[in-house]
Amino acid sequence: xxxxxxxxxxxxxxxxxxxxxxxxxxxxxxxxxxxxxxxxxxxxxxxxxxxxxxxxxxxxxxxxxxxxxxxxxxxxxxxxxxxxxxxxxxxxxxxxxxxxxxxxxxxxxxxxxxxxxxxxxxxxxxxxxxxxxxxxxxxxxxxxxxxxxxxxxxxxxxxxxxxxxxxxxxxxxxxxxxxxxxxxxxxxxxxxxxxxxxxxxxxxxxxxxxxxxxxxxxxxxxxxxxxxxxxxxxxxxxxxxxxxxxxxxx
Numbered sequence: 001x002x003x004x005x006x007x008x009x010x011x012x013x014x015x016x017x018x019x020x021x022x023x024x025x026x027x028x029x030x031x032x033x034x035x036x037x038x039x040x041x042x043x044x045x046x047x048x049x050x051x052x053x054x055x056x057x058x059x060x061x062x063x064x065x066x067x068x069x070x071x072x073x074x075x076x077x078x079x080x081x082x083x084x085x086x087x088x089x090x091x092x093x094x095x096x097x098x099x100x101x102x103x104x105x106x107x108x109x110x111x112x113x114x115x116x117x118x119x120x121x122x123x124x125x126x127x128x129x130x131x132x133x134x135x136x137x138x139x140x141x142x143x144x145x146x147x148x149x150x151x152x153x154x155x156x157x158x159x160x161x162x163x164x165x166x167x168x169x170x171x172x173x174x175x176x177x178x179x180x181x182x183x184x185x186x187x188x189x190x191x192x193x194x195x196x197x198x199x200x201x202x203x204x205x206x207x208x209x210x211x212x213x214x215x216x217x218x219x220x221x222x223x224x225x226x227x228x229x230x231x232x233x234x235x236x237x238x239x240x241x242x243x244x245x246x247x248x249x250x
Contacts, residue, residue: 005030013091015042017190021222027055036062064117099153114158134177170238186244211246
């Protein structure tokens, strides 16, 4: 498989869940992967998997809310592989607390990790894509970025902002042949969602919301991200792609 042959991709939050599946899949498709995560041991393990399969990858510990670390990550990617063709802003946190119970500190944390990280990644990667005459950015939002999400005001606001920031960047940098799209997962089985998916009552509610009566798998999101990152999506920019089993169709 070689849909990403000779491409260099930065993937954040690659230590587990959707990011892990994205890193593995991208490497299988020929990309050289710069895999980052706040959990260094986890992302090192993912890179080891990639290397065992014959792929090429680098693991870097990364706090996505830090501009200094973004500058270092981008510099490392350029030094190691010479270019950046793809950026997947996957890292994020879930935060199911009602607006009135959310502290300013909690609000800032959610915004920094879910939204500011996307801004910082694009800010420091886009100039290199401009030098390369193109690139693809995929920002992971959520169905909460399309519809209201009960009891999760900060999270919903952060994911909605990712959606619109992606559209703004698509408009600004289309002239540079840089495509920017957002992916909106629904109820996906990941370590982050384990406590919800593992709750029988919550699981029943999840399934009642979907047109396809099952929880999605992380690899299904990764395949959608791969499509948008690849040249197969060469005329797609500024779109929001729900990978949600039909939640937003209901």
